[in-house]
Amino acid sequence: MTATILLIEDNEKNRYLATFILEKRGYRVVQAEDGHLGLELARQINPDLILLDIQLPGMDGYTVARHISGDPLLAHIPIVAVTSYAMPGDRESVLAAGCRGYIEKPINPATFVGEVERHLPPHLRPEGAQSP
Numbered sequence: 001m002t003a004t005i006l007l008i009e010d011n012e013k014n015r016y017l018a019t020f021i022l023e024k025r026g027y028r029v030v031q032a033e034d035g036h037l038g039l040e041l042a043r044q045i046n047p048d049l050i051l052l053d054i055q056l057p058g059m060d061g062y063t064v065a066r067h068i069s070g071d072p073l074l075a076h077i078p079i080v081a082v083t084s085y086a087m088p089g090d091r092e093s094v095l096a097a098g099c100r101g102y103i104e105k106p107i108n109p110a111t112f113v114g115e116v117e118r119h120l121p122p123h124l125r126p127e128g129a130q131s132p
């Protein structure tokens, strides 16, 4: 079984790159361009993992993470923040909001999948895939 990953990211280029890398690996990616849509989709599709941009228009990533981790139906889903280096809001605030981990932007195509898969159990990784 291959995981479904919900990608909440407002920047089109970042969405494209992350989706390209993850789909090439065999994941199903569902995109949301803002936090409200992200929350709605999380409830609809019950993804296996959520990649969450922190700087989002309207509802920021911290708020999205708090909503997800505070919702009994969603709290089991690992959230991994993807956010720019040297942005206000450090690793501790990201973790305090309910994220399990943190990937720095710009994402590194060579290491991105490995960083994501650290938060996915082996049975949810694509069949035959080796972690880089």
Ligand code: MN
Pocket: 009, 010, 011, 053, 054, 055, 056
């Ligand atoms: Mn953003």
